[in-house]
Amino acid sequence: MKRSPVIWVLIIGGIAITLALPLILRDKQYWLFVATQAYFWAILASSWALLAGYAGQFSFAHIALMAIAAYFSGIVGRDLGWSPLSGIIIGTLVAGLVGLIIGLLCLRLRKTYLALFTIAFAEIVRLAINAELDFTGGPMGLYLEPLIQTTSYVPYYYLILGLLLGSLAFMYALANSRFGLFFRSIREDEEAAAAMGVNVVRYKIMAFVVTAMIAGLAGAVDHHFIGFIAPSELIIGRMSLVIAMAVIGGIESLIGATLGAIFIHFSLEWLQQIPIPAALMPRIVEFKPALENLGFALTERAIQTNAWRMVGFGILLMVTLRFWQNGLIYPIIQRLTRQEAQAETVAKRQPAPVEETAAQERSEE
């Protein structure tokens, strides 16, 4: 497939910027932290996109699997004195094991039932973590040893960026191999896939295990960086956020979901406190009581949007689903990458009456 030069400029530019970001943000350590977390969310969103968008398994247990790995790693570190690295490895394996169990249990369950089951599973995990104070620290949370002894964000930035790129490369290879085709065939029609000789059981479980391990690895590493995890991270709202990221980015595209997650994470951080030019401030202060009634807050130089930013993303999520089921970012990437390939195929293709009749049939239904 020929790629237009634009895309190469974007790819190289993007990589250059991400690599140089610690230099660019030298005086803005906070934003470097935000970027690190954006990559963490990007791993979650893209691995969820592989599971849901490619393999068609709408699991809501992704955050729970991520947290299981982080908790496991933290607990073996605290109680058995294991190093963070071995904790991360064991945590990832445990997440994969739990993913395997979910995959096995859910073999018979279709779409809606799977969603219901995994929501229930995630809730049980959250309740259990809350209740088992001796192991998990309960609602007070659990402290984790730092993976790298440093006070700077820079090493972690490159570590999690590397994790993101590595998992993307792995998932991309997987999605573009035979396995990716099997995943998609299961999504489209399980019976038909089975009839064509796809080992549905094996590939469904494989999708669960692989994505669970990626989520677990990211979760364990990121929480050794943050140093703390609490059951409040397992609330369903965080899962909604992963879904919103994948859907807005493009649920059937790993890179779409990745960019969606980075975009949403940065926007959410930025929208928390929208800076306002000093010239405009007096005008806005006039509306202070009204704004505060609505739940906004005004500071010296900024307006805090609190929950309203999430409301905005809720609307964006619904509008995207309703009108752009392929997401907002993925179609742009497609345009940039496939323009010439598309032109070629269109030129080769003769007017196709078959498609027209198919479309007519569909509209008659």
Next chain:
Amino acid sequence: MVDITGQYMLNLLLNGLLIGVIYALMALGLTLIFSVLGIVSFAHGEFYMIGGYVVYFVLQRFTNLHPYFAVLIAGLVTFVIGFIAERLLLQPLAKGEIERPAEYAILITFGLAFFLQFLMIAIVGPFPKKAARFFDLPEISTDILVTTATTLRIFEVPLSGNRLIAAVTAAILISATIFFMAKTWLGRGLQAVSQDRQAAAVVGINPLKMNTLAFSLGTMLAGMSGAVLVAVFSWVPWVGVPASGKSFIVIVLGGMGSMPGAVLGGLILGVVESLGAGLIPDPGRALAYKDAIGLLIFALVLLIKPTGLFGRDL
């Protein structure tokens, strides 16, 4: 360690039944939506939450209003929101304009839940609110039944008056719903569409309109179950999350789309939860795992008999 006596068991049983009635009311709405639209609404708990807030704010504003009026207003508000949501988001699904219907249904109702939840956080804030008691119980004193304004003792078993009022109100609403479904033209129309869309269309029922009606009625029932409970529990914008979990459990247990299943499933869940939590020796754990008991039932039903008690074949 609690003493397990007959009276203690009776107490658990009755308390379980009281809460079970509310579960039943809420699940009735969800099962109605499933039976007609063929989808599970992941936003069901959010309508429950909105219903509760409507009652809270109406009663705060109009202190002399009878609480039942507030419950009706809550029903009306959630009906209208459900109506709008169905028209904007779910109608294209029914018309076959959506490429992947099952995925779309899951994600769009999930998105709706996300939106409504944060909208309420933005509007009312995250701090818990609780409505005042709807009304006092009449004072009775006989051998088997003793009541004060807030509590009731039957055969020496104490029950919370608040919960009793909520359960009785919910029972009235359940009866009204069953009557509506069985005896009115619209109710029969809904049943017809749920059994066979095309046959219903042939005899002159518009399935699309019935979809809208079913969704709005379903959300109204969720709203009203929140409305009767706002005087019992303290209310936060995410109060709907566990509540929708309960209604998922109930409809899976009772059989998706089955109304008797929803009522029976609700009562079973209420009792099992209450007994389960009461019989766990460590009270701290019992409270934490109360919700997990229901989820465990849910997982077992899904794995062993996904059609539930009264479900049709999948």
